[in-house]
Amino acid sequence: MTAEREGRDGMRIVYIHQYYCNPTMTGGIRSYEQARRLVARGHEVHVITTDITGGRRSLGWRRTDDDGIQVHWFSVPYSNHMSFAQRLRAFAEFMIVAAVKATVLKADLVFATSTPLTVAVPGVLAAKLRRVPFVFEVRDLWPEVPIEMGVLRNPVARWLAGALANLAYRSAEEVVALSPGMAAGVTARRPGTRTTVIPNAADLAMFEVAPEAVRGFRERHRWLGDRPLIVYTGALGRVNGVEYLVRAARRMAETDAEAQVLIVGHGKEWDETKRLAAEYGLLDRTVHMWEQVPKADLPVILGAATLSSSFVRPIRALWDNSANKFFDALAASRPIAVNYGGWQADLLTETGAGLVLDPYDADGAGVLLAAHLRDEVWLKQAREAAHRLAVERFSRDLLFAQFEAVLARSAAGRHRGLARAGQTIGEKQSGTA
Template identity: 35%
Template sequence: MRILYLHQHYSGPQGATATRSHAMATALTRQGHHVTLLCGRYAGAVTGLIGGYNRGQREGLLRGIRLVELDIPYDNAMGLAARAAAFARYAVRASRLALSQRWDLVIASSTPLTVAIPALLAQRMRGTPFLFEIRDPWPELPAALSGLPGPVLAGMGRLADAACRRAGAVIALSEGMAQTALARGAEPGRVHVVPNGCDLELFGPHVAPWRPAEAAPWEALAVYAGAHGRANGLDQLLDAAGLLQARDERRLRLLLVGDGAEKPRLMARAGEMGLANVSFLDPMPKRQLAALLAGCQIGVQCLAPVPEFAEWTAPNKLMDYLAAGLPVVSTLHGRAGRLLAEGPCGIAPPPGDAATVAEGLAASLAWLAGHPAQRAAMGRAARDQAVRRWDRRLQAARFAEIVRLAAARPATETALVPA
């Protein structure tokens, strides 16, 4: 099949951000499909393409994928207007490509939700079936964060309704996300859950460990690797670090790796608090991150205290921690809490107000720092769960099968012009 894969935030293995779309596109090419993947310039991503842009794009054949990169920059520190402009520009360019050629299937991977626009246009104008992937449920999560005006959320809701109802298949990363698709009118038989998976070759006990220079030999390292945005709630980690320092807990150092709009403020706050047990590190390529995780003793999963996050999120960093064999301390309950209970391979402190959460995080981190044998047992359980349940190769095979089913289903509405 000739497949157009739309993911604005794509990165190859050399980048510092998620590589799910790379893994899925690679699996499709290995099955003999011809995949064209259209992306933009996402901060932290590395596509592998070199050279300048010609008429706003550059392209090449990399690892069997025809990759087209648009000169549309985007990063998580952008303001709302700049983000919206980047999403709109990508949707326009993607629509042109979707309508200019004959495709057997369009894959629209959200976020941003605007990626559904070219898929819907291609279906309506050329009868091209499409698969809609929900990596984060929009507008449900923005509404929970109260970050967008009501009319914008209403418009996003109508777009999400159309995408869910008209897609040949909907892939959600969690059961909670799948429920949002069903609530928007998706046919139950077309909704599938394909969660984030573990890259067992990149992360694991076979990787040589690396520790930053500021880490003392006696310190257990607890690492948070991910975005530093409002949704991540990283003030909770600083509060916990403050409690640990006040109690003269010297066995643990907290590493915050990544970037985002909140990072300058968080660094300033850590300085004001005098936190000597916190280090901020720049985003790093996945292979370097794998070495860092191999040199750490604890993985930290953190999101803002928004109830909807419990079932509506599927952070890839959790999969990286499990693959690396790290016990995890998480502020998330729901799906993430259930994963950690298996084994067990981590601790999810009780929810509550800011003081309760900070106390729970501090207590959990201190316990793991002071109990190396139990910590190691949890780490082994984490790696075992990664191998048994979350091997990305198995997820990719399932994804490819759903792609085949979606392409075989007729469009729900007659095309306006012949394909």
């Protein structure tokens, strides 16, 4: 990719993402993968983000180089264990420091990705001051999701969140949405907004794991061996409701005592989920729980999985998610079980790449999971279907091409708009308008 960079006239892009991660960190790496590809295509990328690893507020910015990406870090404490009010404070704090940083960096285009929605403010300010295009990416619909979850109850807070969403959509040359439902939510709030759907992606090269590495993983963990394994990787927050998997595992164990479940992640409901597994007598027997691991460690875990999984609570707004774990499973050619409807469930039903479970019936889910974990014919077909989806529809390189096209289109659109404005001014001054 370095060779591609030579000889190109690239843009200087300011990329605002409050919770950016690289593969050595725990979390999604969409921004890292997009930014490093932009660099390889000849663009200069400056990421503005926050460092939450130290747990302390920063005294200033620090700068690192991530494969050519210039990353500007400012420490703002954040944790899934925080209350909603504490999270709002973290969002507001980053919004202020990011606005200062974004406005002093030279840019040809400003890109901001939510959540939180507050990242739109530094993006809009920097773009207006620099008179450059602004592109906004929607990863979750705010304020629609927190309102439907009952988290955002205050009428004033709802109005402010709605006004912030309107500002972001109105100011953007184009909006990138991570799912069709999110795109619909954007245009429902502000009709006419130019919106492109670019979901999360399957990192095929990252999830290519040698068979001996998978065998070694299974052999190192005596509780696993050659037993069937269901894996959940990701957040254990209020949105996810991972206790559903524990309840399903209890029923599954009655049918298949050897089937194993591995939960890898972190979040506010970690302790509650672990207590429930212990209460059922499943902890460290059927259900195993590991703390979060770096993204680079996930491929071998998914490589050892018989089935991956993704869960959310039964709230309609959450069906429009674009879960990283869903696309990681596809990249690893693993079937995935979900307990929600929407576009991802439709994909699984249409292609046979996984299972759609009843969100209100964890016992029934346990029976269904047990039946499929030993069905070698179904597993083979589901693995092949998952692989086809990863290659043909969701490969990182394929979706990056669409992403770069959005940025190029936005930059060209702004330049045409400025040229037309300049022409109109000139005509008026000459008296010909």
